[in-house]
Amino acid sequence: MTNQEVKLFGVWESPFSKRVEIALKIKGVEYENVEEDLSNKSPQLLKYNPVHQKVPVLLHNGKPIVESLLILEYIDETWKSGPSILPSDPYERATSRFWANLLDDKLIPAAMKFIKSKGKEQEVIDEICELLSKLENELGDKKFFAGESIGLVDIAANIVALWLDVIQEAVGTKIFTKEAYPKLFKWIDEYMNCSVIKETLPLKADLLVHFAQSGHA
The missing domain is CATH 1.20.1050.10 (Glutathione S-transferase Yfyf (Class Pi); Chain A, domain 2)
Known part of the structure; x- marks a missing residue:
């Protein structure tokens, strides 16, 4: 895949945000980290996760994926380079x-x-x-x-x-x-x-x- 836009909306102290960062790095995916202030949530966060209005949110080519465990599976299925995060069996x-x-x-x-x-x-x-x-x-x-x-x-x-x-x-x-x-x-x-x-x-x-x-x- 080329010309990809990958952004991660998260906070540094969140174990959920860090899950996604780890998965992206394991897969060798380049991404932009967008640090959120949860006491003053950005318009982008509210736009991309209007239901829960929380981090993390992975934005891939303009499409948001929310909930950290679902994001991990999405990363594993989307980027085949690097080690698999989930087993094949x-x-x-x-x-x-x-x-x-x-x-x-x-x-x-x-x-x-x-x-x-x-x-x-x-x-x-x-x-x-x-x-x-x-x-x-x-x-x-x-x-x-x-x-x-x-x-x-x-x-x-x-x-x-x-x-x-x-x-x-x-x-x-x-x-x-x-x-x-x-x-x-x-x-x-x-x-x-x-x-x-x-x-x-x-x-x-x-x-x-x-x-x-x-x-x-």
């Missing part, structure tokens, strides 16, 4: 989608409740720990959730790789530890040491400052 693809959706449908809402409760609600803590245990079991002894290379679930699990530690430090209640989840922590080491991940994800210190300024800490 239908069963494995369905399984990848299941775990990626579990993160968005269960773990991320639980993490939001954890923040709001300042880490004080045992029911929320139990829910997060149960979900982390399921992820630990699914990962098993694999290097990545996708096997030997980064795939959909690994990219979707950004929140586990970085944001969850920031959240628990910000609220002052530690529930995600290397002792409790050794396989996930081994995965985090592998994941965070990949060059694309290193250059894309924000620094933990910057996220902590952002949490403090936004009133979460």
